[in-house]
Amino acid sequence: MKLAFRLKKKDLQVVLLDRNNYHTFQPLLYQVATAGLEPDSIAGPIRKQLEPDPNFFFRMATVEQIDSERKKVYTEIGELSYDYLVIAAGSKTNYYGNSSILKNAFSLKKIPDALDFRHHILQNFEMAVNHRSRKQISPYLNIFIAGGGPTGVEMAGALGELKKSVLPKDYPEMDFSGMKIILVEGQQRLLGAMRPRSSQRALRYLQKFDVEVKLNTLVDAFDGERVKLSNGDQIESRSLLWASGVEGNLIEGLPAEAIEANRIRTDRFNRVKGTESIFAIGDLALMKTEHYPNGHPMVAPVAIQQARLVANNLTALRKNKKMKAFRYFDKGTMATIGRNKAVVDLPGKISMGGLPAWVIWMFVHLVSIYGLRNKIVVLINWVYNYFTYDKGTRLIIRRFKPAFLSRKEQSKEVA
Amino acid sequence: MKLAFRLKKKDLQVVLLDRNNYHTFQPLLYQVATAGLEPDSIAGPIRKQLEPDPNFFFRMATVEQIDSERKKVYTEIGELSYDYLVIAAGSKTNYYGNSSILKNAFSLKKIPDALDFRHHILQNFEMAVNHRSRKQISPYLNIFIAGGGPTGVEMAGALGELKKSVLPKDYPEMDFSGMKIILVEGQQRLLGAMRPRSSQRALRYLQKFDVEVKLNTLVDAFDGERVKLSNGDQIESRSLLWASGVEGNLIEGLPAEAIEANRIRTDRFNRVKGTESIFAIGDLALMKTEHYPNGHPMVAPVAIQQARLVANNLTALRKNKKMKAFRYFDKGTMATIGRNKAVVDLPGKISMGGLPAWVIWMFVHLVSIYGLRNKIVVLINWVYNYFTYDKGTRLIIRRFKPAFLSRKEQSKEVA
Numbered sequence: 053m054k055l056a057f058r059l060k061k062k063d064l065q066v067v068l069l070d071r072n073n074y075h076t077f078q079p080l081l082y083q084v085a086t087a088g089l090e091p092d093s094i095a096g097p098i099r100k101q102l103e104p105d106p107n108f109f110f111r112m113a114t115v116e117q118i119d120s121e122r123k124k125v126y127t128e129i130g131e132l133s134y135d136y137l138v139i140a141a142g143s144k145t146n147y148y149g150n151s152s153i154l155k156n157a158f159s160l161k162k163i164p165d166a167l168d169f170r171h172h173i174l175q176n177f178e179m180a181v182n183h184r185s186r187k188q189i190s191p192y193l194n195i196f197i198a199g200g201g202p203t204g205v206e207m208a209g210a211l212g213e214l215k216k217s218v219l220p221k222d223y224p225e226m227d228f229s230g231m232k233i234i235l236v237e238g239q240q241r242l243l244g245a246m247r248p249r250s251s252q253r254a255l256r257y258l259q260k261f262d263v264e265v266k267l268n269t270l271v272d273a274f275d276g277e278r279v280k281l282s283n284g285d286q287i288e289s290r291s292l293l294w295a296s297g298v299e300g301n302l303i304e305g306l307p308a309e310a311i312e313a314n315r316i317r318t319d320r321f322n323r324v325k326g327t328e329s330i331f332a333i334g335d336l337a338l339m340k341t342e343h344y345p346n347g348h349p350m351v352a353p354v355a356i357q358q359a360r361l362v363a364n365n366l367t368a369l370r371k372n373k374k375m376k377a378f379r380y381f382d383k384g385t386m387a388t389i390g391r392n393k394a395v396v397d398l399p400g401k402i403s404m405g406g407l408p409a410w411v412i413w414m415f416v417h418l419v420s421i422y423g424l425r426n427k428i429v430v431l432i433n434w435v436y437n438y439f440t441y442d443k444g445t446r447l448i449i450r451r452f453k454p455a456f457l458s459r460k461e462q463s464k465e466v467a
Numbered sequence: 468m469k470l471a472f473r474l475k476k477k478d479l480q481v482v483l484l485d486r487n488n489y490h491t492f493q494p495l496l497y498q499v500a501t502a503g504l505e506p507d508s509i510a511g512p513i514r515k516q517l518e519p520d521p522n523f524f525f526r527m528a529t530v531e532q533i534d535s536e537r538k539k540v541y542t543e544i545g546e547l548s549y550d551y552l553v554i555a556a557g558s559k560t561n562y563y564g565n566s567s568i569l570k571n572a573f574s575l576k577k578i579p580d581a582l583d584f585r586h587h588i589l590q591n592f593e594m595a596v597n598h599r600s601r602k603q604i605s606p607y608l609n610i611f612i613a614g615g616g617p618t619g620v621e622m623a624g625a626l627g628e629l630k631k632s633v634l635p636k637d638y639p640e641m642d643f644s645g646m647k648i649i650l651v652e653g654q655q656r657l658l659g660a661m662r663p664r665s666s667q668r669a670l671r672y673l674q675k676f677d678v679e680v681k682l683n684t685l686v687d688a689f690d691g692e693r694v695k696l697s698n699g700d701q702i703e704s705r706s707l708l709w710a711s712g713v714e715g716n717l718i719e720g721l722p723a724e725a726i727e728a729n730r731i732r733t734d735r736f737n738r739v740k741g742t743e744s745i746f747a748i749g750d751l752a753l754m755k756t757e758h759y760p761n762g763h764p765m766v767a768p769v770a771i772q773q774a775r776l777v778a779n780n781l782t783a784l785r786k787n788k789k790m791k792a793f794r795y796f797d798k799g800t801m802a803t804i805g806r807n808k809a810v811v812d813l814p815g816k817i818s819m820g821g822l823p824a825w826v827i828w829m830f831v832h833l834v835s836i837y838g839l840r841n842k843i844v845v846l847i848n849w850v851y852n853y854f855t856y857d858k859g860t861r862l863i864i865r866r867f868k869p870a871f872l873s874r875k876e877q878s879k880e881v882a
Contacts, residue, residue, distance in 0.1 A: 073593060074862040090844075092505035092860040099637040100857070106639060112593040112863075129597050163864050178488060178527040182544050222514040224521060425851045425859040429505075429844055436840045442515070444840040445507040447489045448527075449578050 053422075054356050055138060055333070056102055058363030064370070065107050067134075069127060071114040073098055076163055077421045079352070080430070082203060084166035085293075086210040087174070087218075087446035088437055091163045093429040096422035115141075118305035120327045136329045136369075138362055139303060139316065143335035143350055146297035146314070153198075156276040157294040160203055169293060171448045173211075176290055178448075181223055186230050193231035194289035196279045198271040199296035200237030201244070202387040205254050207293055208235040209389035212261025217441040232289075234264045236271050236281065238296070243395070245349060246385050246403075250395040253405040257389040271296075298350055300336040312338055315347065320377035322362050333358035339378060348380055352420075357381065388413045391438070468516060468837075469771050470553060470748070473778030475520050479785070482549075484542060486529040488513055491578055492836045494767070495845070497618060499581035500708075501625035502589070502633075502861035503852055506578045508844040511837035530556075533720035535742045551744045551781055554718060554731065555774070558750035558765055561712035561729070568613075571691040572709040575618055586863045588626075588706055593863075596638055601645050608646035609704035611694050613686040614711035615652030616659070617802040620669050622708055623650040624804035627676025632856040647704075649679045651686050651696065653711070658810070660764060661800050661818075665810035668820040672804040686711075713765055715751040727753055730762065735792035737777050748773035754793060763795055767835075772796065803828045806853070 053075050059066045074095040083089040102108050113127035118137065125132050145159035158169045173195065180192035195211055197204045211233045219228050235242075235258065241251040242258075242265065258265055270282040274292045281287070299314035307326035310317050315338035317325040322337055324330040334355030338347040348354045358378060365375040386409065388394040394409040404412070414434065421427055437443055468490050474481045489510040498504040517523050528542035533552065540547050560574035573584045588610065595607035610626055612619045626648045634643050650657075650673065656666040657673075657680065673680055685697040689707045696702070714729035722741030725732050730753035732740040737752055739745040749770030753762040763769045773793055780790040801824065803809040809824040819827070829849065836842055852858055 072863065073589060074864070090505045090507035091864055092507070092862060095862050095864065097637075097859075097861045100861070104636060104639055109640070111596070112590075129594075167864075174488060175527075179544075181526070221519060222512075224519055225524070423859070425848070425857075428847050428851075432843050432847065433840070436843075442840075444512075444838070446512045446515070447507055447510050448487065449489070449506055449510065449582075 053098070053101060054359035055140065055363050056108065058360060059366065060102070060105050060108065062363075062367055063107070064366070065109070066105075067109045067111065067132060068098065068102070069111050069113050069115055069125070069132075070098060071112070073110075073112050075101065075422060077426075078161070079202075079417055080421070081160050081163070081166045082207045082210055084163065084445075085160060085169040085207065086214055087170055087443040088210065089430060089433050090445050091167060093426050093433070094421065095163060096426060101422060115303055118303055118330070120305060120307065120330055123329065134329070136331065136366055138331040138333060138366075139324070139336060140333050140355070140359070141301035141303060141336055142355075143298035144301050145294060146299040147294065148297060150273070152273045152275055153271065153292070153294055156274050157198070157292040159294050160207070161298070167449075169291075170446075171450055173291055174446055174448050177219065177223065177226075181226055186227075189226075190230055190232070191277060191288040191290050193228065194287065194291070195231075195233050196271065196274075196287070196289050196292040197233070197235045198292060198294050200235055200239070200242035200265070200267075201295060202385075203295040204235055204237070204293075205242055205258065205387050205389060207295065208233055208258055208263045208265075209261050209393070212258065212263045213390045214443060215262060218443050218446070222446070232264055232287070233262065234266060234279075234287070234289075236266045236269050238268070238270045240268050242267075243385075243387055246387070246395065246397045247401075249403045250385075250387075250397055250405070253395045254387060254389055257393040257395075257405075260393070261390050298335065300338075302336075306330070313347075321365055321375045322358055322378060331362050333362055344380070351385075353383055354380055386413050386416070468513070469774035470555065470778050471517055471523065473775060474781065475517070475523065477778075477782055478522070479781070480522050480524070481520075482524045482526065482547060483513065483517070484526050484528050484530055484540070484547075485513060486527070488525075488527050490516065490837060492841075493576070494617075494832055495836070496575050496578070496581045497622045497625055499578065499860075500575060500584040500622065501629055502585055502858040503625065504845060504848050505860050506582060508841050508848070509836065510578060511841060516837060530718055533718055533745070535720065535722065535745055538744065549744070551746065551784075553746040553748060553777055553781075554739070554751060555748050555770070556716035556718060556751055557770075558713035559716050560709060561714040562709065563712060565688070567688045567690055568686065568707070568709055571689050572613070572707040574709050575622070576713070582864075584706075584708060585861075586865055589861055589863050591705055592634065592638065592641075596641055601642075604641075605645055605647070606692060606703040606705050608643065609702065609706070610646075610648050611686065611689075611702075611704050611707040612648070612650045613707060613709050615650055615654070615657035615680070615682075616710060617800075618710040619650055619652070619708075620657055620673065620802050620804060622710065623648055623673055623678045623680075624676050624808070627673065627678045628805045629858060630677060633858050633861070637861070647679055647702070648677065649681060649694075649702070649704075651681045651684050653683070653685045655683050657682070658800075658802055661802070661810065661812045662816075664818045665800075665802075665812055665820070668810045669802060669804055672808040672810075672820075675808070676805050713750065715753075717751070721745070728762075736780055736790045737773050737793060746777050748777055759795070766800075768798060769795055801828050801831065 077094040080094045084091050113129045115125050117126040147154040159165050176192040180189045183189050197208050242254045243251050273280040310325040316332040316336050318332050318337045318339045322331045324332050335350040384398040386396040392407045394413040396404040396409040492509040495509045499506050528544045530540050532541040562569040574580050591607040595604045598604050612623050657669045658666050688695040725740040731747040733752045733754045737746045739747050750765040799813040801811040807822045809828040811819045811824040
């Protein structure tokens with residue numbers, strides 16, 4: 053989106069292809085998944101964002117193949133020639149080949165993922181009230197999150213808030229003291245990309261929200277009923293959110309030398325290895341530099357900065373000027389845990405926690421979300437949730453109500 | 468919902484069964500279907516609305532059968548005994564046995580219906596831009612609405628606004644002058660339940676919004692590609708919204724004498740014919756009176772007033788007092804057509820149109836919608852839509868993107 057914006061009114065014909073007609077603000081997906089926000093408030097229609105420009109064209113289509121020799125892309129609505137191609141397809145969940153997890157766990161990369169998870173946990177609560185014994189109830193209530201990065205930490209915190217403030221009001225007849233929210237992280241600390249001090253803070257905050265954190269632990273298997281951990285523990289749960297890894301959304305047809313570690317190798321100008329006129333930016337792009345020998349972190353600021361750079365470089369190329377090399381300016385990292393609790397790492401070794409970090413987190417996210425309507429609706433929801441200790445959108449909106457589910461497949465709208 | 472509210476703190480154990488965990492504010496479904504509102508803003512979680520009352524229980528379940536002899540209801544989560552049973556299951560779309568329409572048309576009774584229609588028309592616009600000739604494009608653009616009651620009139624007006632204000636901005640390369648929005652009504656005037664003056668006004672307003680209105684006409688068939696009308700016309704269109712009729716959501720197990728015209732016959736106290744302790748209220752209830760020999764209109768005010776009455780009568784029964792008979796107080800009828808245009812019939816032969824009616828319509832709907840959060844979000848959207856001439860939620864959010872659809876089934880998330 054940033055690249056398309058920057059290429060406006062540049063005397064170029066720009067064609068944007070996307071499989072969706074909207075852009076997702078991914079950092080707030082976890083709030084949709086935990087009934088704090090409506091899905092429509094974190095999505096912006098692409099056509100709306102780019103109108104009006106007579107040289108700009110949007111087509112809702114999936115790119116199936118690229119032919120870098122003939123300079124063509126192939127989609128299900130036909131083929132298209134290009135002078136320059138920029139691939140910004142982002143990343144998808146990486147299950148590392150674990151088929152039981154792939155089959156039964158939930159992920160959190162797209163709006164339908166967030167809605168599936170929301171519907172699944174609410175449905176489980178509705179089923180839990182039909183049982184009496186704690187043994188019968190606990191699989192419905194227990195929720196596992198695999199991966200202690202920002203997604204995992206934010207989800208765990210939001211679920212902790214739900215357990216503490218919302219569920220006891222909604223289900224006065226139920227005892228939620230046995231409900232376990234378990235965050236599993238393979239490394240020895242949470243938020244590995246942040247400073248150790250922030251990791252410790254996040255851990256402390258999560259424990260306040262009654263989240264059980266298991267460090268140095270991996271999820272080995274999940275059959276939809278029971279989670280098996282690397283330490284041998286087996287805990288009953290019907291809900292596992294997999295936030296342990298991502299991999300590039302690769303597209304077929306690029307030179308073999310360009311593919312490495314499920315990402316696309318690029319030079320310092322984001323140009324794909326072995327091609328002249330294809331660029332890759334964002335999570336997909338693997339650009340090895342002195343500072344980032346394994347590529348840049350797969351986060352939004354890198355993508356946005358690369359988009360700006362490539363927009364300028366494309367204009368430079370047209371004018372036969374030299375391209376500029378990419379230099380990542382790391383503005384910092386942050387994660388929110390819950391009410392009044394967040395962690396922020398800023399450049400210059402400044403780390404913050406608590407209320408100040410939480411306010412910064414909210415401000416940054418609010419200005420980043422697309423569109424006035426969305427900003428206002430998100431803000432209203434936050435204010436409402438804050439003062440009422442409530443989450444407004446705990447709705448199970450789907451065509452069919454599967455009565456007794458045991459698997460993710462049955463819980464999803466489409467098998 | 469009204470009945471459950473009224474039975475709070477009455478020293479009764481109340482069990483509410485619903486197949487959904489939310490209550491839908493049906494009058495605004497058409498705005499969800501036309502991308503003006505997000506679905507979550509017209510739905511309220513049932514548990515939230517009724518907390519906290521230790522004598523109130525909600526179970527998300529579908530009632531499959533009633534046994535009026537043994538005083539039991541059977542659901543997929545088990546059976547339940549009752550002393551008194553109130554059936555308030557509302558109505559569903561009536562296709563009058565027309566299988567081609569049942570199979571291919573869209574309806575507008577539930578939130579998933581509204582989302583299906585929204586996704587379908589937006590998807591059609593996205594497909595239209597891939598074609599060149601007007602002949603190829605028009606089936607994607609043309610939209611039929613069958614039924615000139617409030618739902619049909621409001622849908623047609625909202626689509627007219629979309630065509631006029633939003634689509635030309637979103638698709639600058641497309642010519643929307645050939646797009647037909649056709650409202651088909653079998654009777655000789657729109658809004659048959661309102662005064663003739665309001666019908667004429669509605670017709671005039673719709674024509675201003677570029678809606679083609681065909682009176683004294685029926686939709687005979689729809690194969691998903693072409694609509695056949697009773698006047699012999701055949702017009703290409705992939706979108707037919709069926710708003711021509713409703714029928715009661717009947718439940719098995721009631722005495723045969725209680726079922727008439729797909730509704731449940733009741734006495735003046737809303738007690739189901741042939742039973743002692745079962746009541747039916749709302750759209751489902753067919754109560755014949757002098758003023759309403761064919762039963763009351765199937766509208767929300769009747770349902771709400773009957774709920775109040777039955778709540779009082781149930782309390783009276785417990786105290787061995789006499790029950791009161793139902794008397795419908797008709798506060799008036801209204802329908803909105805679009806920006807600054809609505810029609811209102813009030814008691815005392817007062818009819819209004821234009822801006823005053825529109826303001827009344829908005830006010831009445833805003834106070835009727837459940838919950839502070841929803842009221843604010845709806846208001847924000849209305850203000851935004853009004854001043855920007857925009858509709859904020861034109862998003863196709865679903866798991867799969869069916870590329871080339873020709874039928875409703877393929878367009879729905881679940882076949």
